[in-house]
Amino acid sequence: MTQPATGLNGLLAFPLTPFTENLEVNLDAFAHNVETHVAAGAGALFVGCGTGEFSSLTTEELSALLRTAREVVDGRVPVWAGAGGGAAAARAGVEAAQEGGADGVLLLPPYLVSGPPSGLVAHVRYAVGTTDVPLIVYHRATSVFSEASAVALLDIPSVIGIKDGHGDVELMSRIVTAVRASGGRGKDFLFFNGLPTAEVSARAYAAIGVERYSSAVHCYVPEIAARFHRALTERDDATMDALLSGFYLPLVALRDETPGFAVSLVKAAARLRGHKAGTVRPPLAEPDPGQLRRLEEIIASGLDTLAALGEGGR
Numbered sequence: 001m002t003q004p005a006t007g008l009n010g011l012l013a014f015p016l017t018p019f020t021e022n023l024e025v026n027l028d029a030f031a032h033n034v035e036t037h038v039a040a041g042a043g044a045l046f047v048g049c050g051t052g053e054f055s056s057l058t059t060e061e062l063s064a065l066l067r068t069a070r071e072v073v074d075g076r077v078p079v080w081a082g083a084g085g086g087a088a089a090a091r092a093g094v095e096a097a098q099e100g101g102a103d104g105v106l107l108l109p110p111y112l113v114s115g116p117p118s119g120l121v122a123h124v125r126y127a128v129g130t131t132d133v134p135l136i137v138y139h140r141a142t143s144v145f146s147e148a149s150a151v152a153l154l155d156i157p158s159v160i161g162i163k164d165g166h167g168d169v170e171l172m173s174r175i176v177t178a179v180r181a182s183g184g185r186g187k188d189f190l191f192f193n194g195l196p197t198a199e200v201s202a203r204a205y206a207a208i209g210v211e212r213y214s215s216a217v218h219c220y221v222p223e224i225a226a227r228f229h230r231a232l233t234e235r236d237d238a239t240m241d242a243l244l245s246g247f248y249l250p251l252v253a254l255r256d257e258t259p260g261f262a263v264s265l266v267k268a269a270a271r272l273r274g275h276k277a278g279t280v281r282p283p284l285a286e287p288d289p290g291q292l293r294r295l296e297e298i299i300a301s302g303l304d305t306l307a308a309l310g311e312g313g314r
Contacts, residue, residue, distance in 0.1 A: 010043025084108025140165030161190030247302030
């Protein structure tokens with residue numbers, strides 16, 4: 001059946017998965033972080049996805065995160081869940097998300113191997129199986145679609161959108177154009193910018209019709225994330241430029257120093273801001289003391305920039 005695309009406007013938040021000292025999932029801390037996201041104005045929550053360290057979690061842990069998030073949210077915003085990996089794991093994950101009451105599923109790329117465009121469409125179809133929970137396909141890594149294969153996704157009724165983490169704006173422009181030109185469901189198909197620190201590329205993606213994006217920054221300075229999102233919506237270039245130069249670009253420079261920092265830095269920043277996030281599971285690694293000091297300075301600079309714009313600050 002064709003699924004509605006309601007509830008996926010505004011800031012899309014991806015809660016961290018907090019761990020205890022022995023790297024067990026900390027559901028109490030997770031519940032607190034979920035409430036923090038909702039209170040800060042998140043339009044929807046995606047739990048157990050990339051920022052939530054999907055690849056390090058067991059099926060049981062993913063189900064517990066979804067259950068906890070739904071209990072905390074209590075219908076206030078949509079709660080989506082991550083699924084992915086090899087074909088069987090992806091199918092089991094989609095089924096578990098539907099059984100757990102998720103409002104939708106973000107289907108992460110296949111594990112390790114890829115295939116031709118037709119194989120990627122077949123993978124999505126197999127993962128969906130007999131479920132009808134709304135599904136967004138993550139376009140990145142081992143799951144990069146062509147224009148034709150993206151259009152073919154429209155034949156899978158529960159697939160409502162594509163999230164781009166590949167970063168090829170020209171390819172994404174061709175995909176958006178092809179899907180829209182196909183008519184029918186293509187007119188309402190959703191597209192998302194899923195690049196790390198998506199605010200940096202947000203204007204470029206908005207120009208090709210991809211205005212929705214997910215914000216990892218919402219995990220620790222939601223006030224900055226919200227102000228940038230409003231500036232993008234209002235086409236306020238001066239405010240976007242100020243936040244980019246005062247916060248986002250220095251953050252990206254630090255992020256790019258070490259593999260995995262797209263998640264590790266977010267957790268470290270959340271701890272600096274007083275959230276119970278714990279450390280990352282391996283193979284991700286924590287920032288060293290010098291990087292932590294720089295991260296703290298970048299956050300302070302971002303809050304000072306926000307204050308100079310007349311909205312909050314330290």
